[in-house]
Amino acid sequence: MLKPRDKFTLMGPDGKPYSSASPGTLGGHRGSKLYGRLDCPTALSAIARGGYVAHRVFFPDEATALAAGYRPCSVCMRREYEAWKRQQSARAGIGEREW
Numbered sequence: 001m002l003k004p005r006d007k008f009t010l011m012g013p014d015g016k017p018y019s020s021a022s023p024g025t026l027g028g029h030r031g032s033k034l035y036g037r038l039d040c041p042t043a044l045s046a047i048a049r050g051g052y053v054a055h056r057v058f059f060p061d062e063a064t065a066l067a068a069g070y071r072p073c074s075v076c077m078r079r080e081y082e083a084w085k086r087q088q089s090a091r092a093g094i095g096e097r098e099w
Contacts, residue, residue: 029052
């Protein structure tokens with residue numbers, strides 16, 4: 001159970017860590033610059049194999065993760081990933097069928 005004095009380290013929109021009294025709602029991977037739900041099966045599988053943890057970051061919300069330059073997970077956040085992908089394609093001038 002969380003105690004009032006517990007502190008959590010989250011990543012801000014500038015990509016820098018900060019201390020928070022609240023835990024993050026999303027987890028991410030610093031190396032691949034992606035984020036997803038804390039119960040993501042892909043992330044949990046990587047953690048169980050002994051990887052990922054050293055590069056794990058946490059975000060308070062999706063807007064912060066996006067502002068920090070991370071993309072949604074294509075497994076646990078499929079709709080958000082597809083929307084992100086369409087947006088990236090539009091920026092690059094690539095039609096939807098080309099990705």
